[in-house]
Amino acid sequence: MALEDMDRLVTDLFCGPESPYGSFELPGGRPAHGTELLPGTLYRYGLLDRATRTPVTVQFYLGVSGLGERLWKQELRVLQRVAALRHPALPEIQHGGHIEESVTEPFGIRGCAYVVTRSGDGQVYDESDEDYGLRAGYVETIATLRSDRGETVAHFMSLADALSVLHDMGIVHRNIWPGTVGWTQLDGDEYQLVLSRFEMSSLVSNLLRSSLLDSNERAKQARELILAQGGDALAYFSPERIRFLLADGARLEDHRSDVYSLGMMVAEWMTGPIPEELLAEVGAAMAAGPDLDRLLAAAGEVNRHLAAAVHELPGPLRTLLRDMLAWEKPTGRPSATDVVGRLSDHYEHLTSDxxxxxxxxxxxxxxxxxxxxxxxxxxxxxxxxxxxxxxxxxxxxxxxxxxxxxxxxxxxxxxxxxxxxxxxxxxxxxxxxxxxxxxxxxxxxxxxxxxxxxxxxxxxxxxxxxxxxxxxxxxxxxxxxxxxxxxxxxxxxxxxxxxxxxxxxxxxxxxxxxxxxxxxxxxxxxxxPTRAERAYGQAFDWLLQFQRTELESRQYPYIAEGAGRQDQVVLRYDEERDQRWRFGSAMATAFANTPGLRPPMGDFFAGAGGEDGAVPVTLRGDDRGAPARHAAFTGDCVEANNETVVVAAGRRTGSVPERGWITLADDFGAWMALSRQEQARWELLDNRVLVEQLAKPNAVHTVRLTKRSGNAEVARALSSTEPLFALQGPPGTGKTEVTSDAIVRYLEDERGTRVLVSTQSNFALDNIAERLLRKLGLLEGEAPVAQAGSDVIAVRATGARGESKVHPLVEPFLIHKLAERRQREIVAGARERLREAADESTRRLLADWCEVVEAGLPELIDRLHRAANLVFATCSSATPATLARSAAADIFDWVVIEEAAKAWPTELAIPLARGTRWSLVGDHRQLPAHRRREVLRFLEACAASTDEDLRVHGERQEDYRKVFGLFDNLFVDDPSATVAHPPRHTLRTQYRMRPAIGEIVSRAFYPLVPPEPGEHVDIDAEGMLATGRDDTGVLREPPVLARNTVVWLDTTGLPECSDEPAWCNPGEVRIVNAVVESLRPRPVPGKDGYGDHPIAVLTPYRRQLDLFKSWGEIRPHASTIHAFQGREANAVVVSLVRDQQRGAPEQPWRSIGHLNEPELVNVLFSRAREHLVVVGSFAHFSRYGGAMWADVCALVERYGRVVPAGELGVV
Incomplete structure (x- = not known):
């Protein structure tokens, strides 16, 4: 392939009037002419962004199934990491992509990939200005820099700082000279120098490590890549870098060679141009072979000239540059971090008069x-x-x-x-x-x-x-x-x-x-900060402030009235101290005055009981009107009403502070979670690439998906799309299966990388962990498999308090249990060989080895800790401190988050901040973040506040909504978006529900044209989801349930089925119990066609759940709808509870409560595999449930059957 072929490709595909790969122009209208960095593999072009008129660099990687693909991926990852640093002296990646072979074939090219970066408005050594003369133009640049030493010191410090952050990340630039420094125009006459031509950093090291070329060829291509730049570049290179380029077997130079090159450039800027005769000798040495000894001598003369010239500079600057220019002893040079520190110490004296x-x-x-x-x-x-x-x-x-x-x-x-x-x-x-x-x-x-x-x-x-x-x-x-x-x-x-x-x-x-x-x-x-960073920062700050205020509101001041009945203490609400909190900030005042957000003290603790009815509370003393830092007492609230709470103190009555604060004991975990979110907020916003991707996804595709793409193709896209991909998985579409397949594929293709898998809940995390462990051959049946031959070290990470919540199947992968198991495997293998060993020396060696391993558990834990490359952690546990207990890496190559739509962005920030590449998996049409609607209502109310600080947040509510719905926003079509194929996909074939249930769910909750809030869907139009399973049921009795997939048992007119406040419906409980008792075959796991979860009894209300728990037949299967998201059962029976009209038809929330939320009802209807039974008043929900319930009821009549509950024959 000739360079002319690449020139034609760039002209036609990138600079045409309707280019599919970006809108670019050729600078000055000249024909395209690129630079061939690596023949047949790597090419670079300078183009103009047509929209902004700013220059960009486009790098092309040919042969994307071999060396070109590896170089492209490595370069892309390095550039993404560099851009995430948000450093003004480092390049910014624009976008990148893959061009199919069918598109490139007319140009004689078998597929290619590209990366577009913006490194500045120009180069200080402008290689395009051939008419003017390269050195002549650069000499004028030096004159400008030399005329303002203070400005030049500022540029020096900025470039040194950029190098220090690169070196901290293990990235060595390897090609610093005036030709790789660009400039960007700032406000007015100011400008910023920027390191550019970044390809050398990863390119050289990866060529040297590539298994696709033999060692001699690797070294030859890597060296030729740099030597092709000529003597003007090598005059600034250190002697060890020159030796590496020309001498066989020379050691790969390190970051101190970058420091040398920066020092050479700055010394020239400060003292004047290198004499032409010295540069000419470097060029002559290059032309003579190149001649290594002659080149080193010529470069040494350049070094001695500049080392002598810096004598005219102020003492601190002179000493620093001479240290950077050390020729014979590279280890004597300062690090880039040292350079920054030394400049900082004298900065004001070097930059001011x-x-x-x-x-x-x-x-x-x-x-x-x-x-x-x-x-x-x-x-x-x-x-x-x-x-x-x-x-x-x-x-x-x-x-x-x-x-x-x-x-x-x-x-x-x-x-x-x-x-x-x-x-x-x-x-x-x-x-x-x-x-x-x-x-x-x-x-x-x-x-x-x-x-x-x-x-x-x-x-x-x-x-x-x-x-x-x-x-x-x-x-x-x-x-x-x-x-x-x-x-x-x-x-x-x-x-x-x-x-x-x-x-x-x-x-x-x-x-x-x-x-x-x-x-x-x-x-x-x-x-x-960019606009997206400001929006995310403001939204995060408001949300975290709201969450802090909410937690503070759950702390009530009290005065203890002494011992009550026997071992009990009565705590009475203290209005005076509470007022100090309520009026201590505008948000606290608004929060306390908003109905429903902060109930009276007694009512709050009366309604806070868990499933066992207990209400553990913590009492703290009073510290100048605020809760003391340390708890004084922890016990149970046994009685609460209005303004009093009774606490069982036993013999510890004396531990109860006379004046103190009472809060729920479980809130300790909420405070910890808030603290983690506050810290992660800063980490996430420090990653510019991540924030910009979340705001406007624009990723690099290797697989182009369509609505008809199968799950295997989706898994391939999920495993290869960088840096961000979002996958929506409606109920039953197999999103966990696709995600686990993608992770297995990634670990196989990208060996040595580290993956963090995170979800909001322990249940969902252990579900995907189990599936992955089985696919990787690390779990078989109920037992883990020996990992001796596996490239994957899988670890379940959690804090010490969270180990009890880990599923038994995944528990063996906690770091200490994994180490103990590995220890047993090693010792057992050694003893087996010991029994078979014939000679005494081998037997002694094996016996000693057994003793070492048995005594070396801490060492084994450390080794597994460093080797772990597949880590599972909940969102709240994915902190550096928690992960450090299980894995050595605090940065992962890929972070995959399931249940992403169910979490607040501040929760997602914790695992997101740990990665350099991200995939979000979830479904924004199921349950959203906890209490999202209450938060949004409060934010909306802030817009009408008389307090200016609150009002400004309320006025930003549209921006905040997009941030709070982080996952949802990734699936919103933006008419102004410039990205033709955003990195997202929706799975459209469900395999869980029988066709009748699937049709109701698809048409009601996944319409192709979503309705406006409060409007009807077109129930005659097909929805988004197709069904990929059979229509076979499992029930034989009762007959009406056996013959119909969906049955609504209508309780309208039954006097015993009336809802009671807070909310429960005893009549519906009796009907549900009768239905469960009548099912044939009996719902037994793993028998008669049932799966692991044969039946579930669901309700939206906790008080109704409490009634269900009192019935032995129902108790094992009962759950709230919220708690059952992500799960499924063969048969699902739902109790809707509400049956009383309490508002006008246009105010459905007053008559049906939070069953007015479509996401909740979607979950309710989509948990059943074979049979769905709804118990409730059909007339009430169809008349007073608003447009959504009217549509759902119409669909139930179409695809199921409505039966009066009294006619079922079992009630």
Missing amino acids: AEQFTGSDYLLVFVPAESRKTLLKWELVDLDPATEHGRIETVEFILGDLKDARLLHMPGGAAPFVPGQEVEKLYAADQLLLGRDIGWFCRPFAPEVGLGRRGGPDERGLLLTYPVQLDSARGRSLRVAADKVRKHRWVPPVRIVASDIDRREMRAELESSPSWRPLMDAVREVAP
Whole structure:
């Protein structure tokens, strides 16, 4: 294949008027002419994005079934990881894809793939400007950089910082010289330098590791790839990199060669162009073979010239560049992180004029009243900071803590580490002084200008706003976050004043102080958020604030009235302290005043009983009007009504605080989950690729799916589409089967990769885990299989508290149980060989080996921990801390989440933040996130609030709804979208339900044209789902149930079948019991055609469930509809409970409650395989259930039978 063939392909397929692969143009209208990086495999083109008029680089990979495919995938993954860093000096991936062989064949090419990146608006060494002359143009660039040393130091630091994050990820660029540095225009005359030409980093290493070429050919192609750039590139290369390129057997150079090349470039920018004669000698050495010794000598002369030239630079800069240019001893060069640190330490002196520095101490301002709430409360100072002596003590404490402190920039401010309602102020405090015991979040001080008004921020003073104790849980998280920050510098000498001193005195303090701006610039992390990032950040913040407020609302203040009857204590609601919470923030006030969100104390605990009726509660003492940090008592609430709660204290009556706070004991887990979600929020939003994909999916396809695609084809697409794929699986379509097939395929094709599988519930997680373990041959029958010959090490991850919730079949894959089992397998195998061993030396060796293994369980756990490449964890457990107990990786190559539509985005953030590639599987037409409708109603009410902070969130509700419905949004067609084939698919053949049930579900809940809310569906039109199973039932009696797949037992007119508040219907319970007792054959698992779950009795209400539990025949099969999602049974009997009209027909929710939710009713109707029996008032639901229930009732009449309950013959 000739380069001209690729030129034609690019012109026709990428630059045509209706290009299917993007809208591009050829720069300057010139004919396409690409660069052949690797003959027959790798090509690069510079094009213009037609819409934005910005330049892009398109890289093509030919032969996508061999080397080209591997290079494409590796490059794509590296670029995705790089883009996720959101670093301004690193390239941004636009999109990529695969072109079928049938499309490329006319150009003489057998299929190809491509990646489009935006690396800048141009190159500092413009290879396209041949008329002007490459070096001539670059010499002018050097003159510009040299004229403004401060700006050049800023670029130096930015590029060094970009290298440091790459090296931290194990990525070495390997091709740094002026030809691989681009520039991007910013506001005004400012510009940003960007590392480009990124293909070399993974390309070289992967060529060297590729099993598709022999070692000599690999080395030859990798070296030729770089050498083809000529002497202008190699003049900037380190001696060890040159030796690697030209000497056989030379060691692959490391990240310090990147540091050398960056130092050479910056030295030239600072001191002037490399003399032409020195570059000419490098070129001559290249032309002579190339001649290794001559090339090293010529490159060494260039090095010595620049090392001498940097003598004219300021001391810190001179010393740093000389260290970077070390020729003989690469290990003596600083790391990229060291370069950033050394630049940070002297940044303001290197970038500013000397006269800007006054020699005065820097100014800090503290707020006495706020210090009373923190430092005094924490007993870090003894005196009130608002008093004269207290101010002196406070200043001394702060000065002592800030000795040897560091200044860092935290882009999220104090928000991730300080709870509070004033989110914008928390964000603004984004400068951190990390002291000995306290982290001090600061922002520029705004001095008072009179009449209580404050002026604009004055950067000559920093306001100490939010202190965080570093030995607290949040403080420990802060330390971890601070350790990841690459830019920091030591805090200079400071003086501290109180914020309330006289205005004139404060003005004098500011005027005599240097600006903090140069120091803040030295540590600034520059990555402006995109629109999607802002929307996600705002929505996450509001949702987390709502969840925190909701948990706080479940804490009620009480006054204990002493011992009651025998061992019981009466707790009476304390209105006065509760008012402090209710009026402590605008959201708390709105929450408490919203009907139904916060019931009276007694009513709340009376309705909180579990299935066993117990209500475990925790009591905490009162700490200045708020719950104390540590629990004082845990016991059971035995009685509750209105404003009193009675707690059984036994002999521990004395442990009950006289004034305290009562909450549910189970809320401890909810607080932990909230804390994890708050942390994951920052991790997710730090991943720009992930956020942009969630907002506007635009993935790389290798398989193009259609509505007729089979499940095997869908599994192939799921396993190969990057970086994001969403799969909707309506009931019975086999989404778990498809997902498990895709994961098996991926593990087989991508050996050595790590996969995290996550779901919201333990049941769903263990369901897919069992299926995967069987497919991988790790589970057979009821027992695990020895893993000695398997490439897959599967581990079930959970916290210590969660092990009891793991299914027995999956329990052997908990890390410690897996290690114990592996230990037994090794010892048993060794003893078997010991019995067969003939010679004494072998017997001694095997005996010793048995002893080592038996004593080495911790070592074995560690080895399995590091080898685990298939990890199962619930969403809430997929935290770095929990995963660290089971697997060494905190970043996974692929994260797969089932039940994705059922979780809040803040829950999904926890596992999503662990990956570099993601697949979401679920069904947004089944049950949504817990209490989603209540949250959305509250958000809607915020739009009418008189409080400005609440109202601004209410006005953003459309954006927030899209974020809250993260999975739903992936399946919404956007008319303005530019992506022709978004990375999503819906399974359309269901194999669970008999045709009659399937038709009701398909037409009512999966119409091809969804109706507007409150409108009817077209029940005469076919729905989305086809049925792929037979129409055979299992029941023989009662006859009416045996002859009809769907039967509605109508209770209309039966006086005993009347609903009761809160909600239950004893008459329906008796009917359901009679139906269950009449079923023939009897529902026994695994017999007479029944499966593992022969029958389920479902109801939407807990109180009705309590009645069911009191009947022995029903008890084992009873469940709420919510709890049964994801499960199925041969026969399902449903009790609807409600039968009283309580509102107008246009207000169905008043008459049928949350059975007005289509997602709930969808689950209700789609759990049955062979038989569905609905017990309830047909007339009530058809008349007062709104359009949805009218449609459902009409479909039941069409595909099933409505029978008066009294005529069944068994009631």
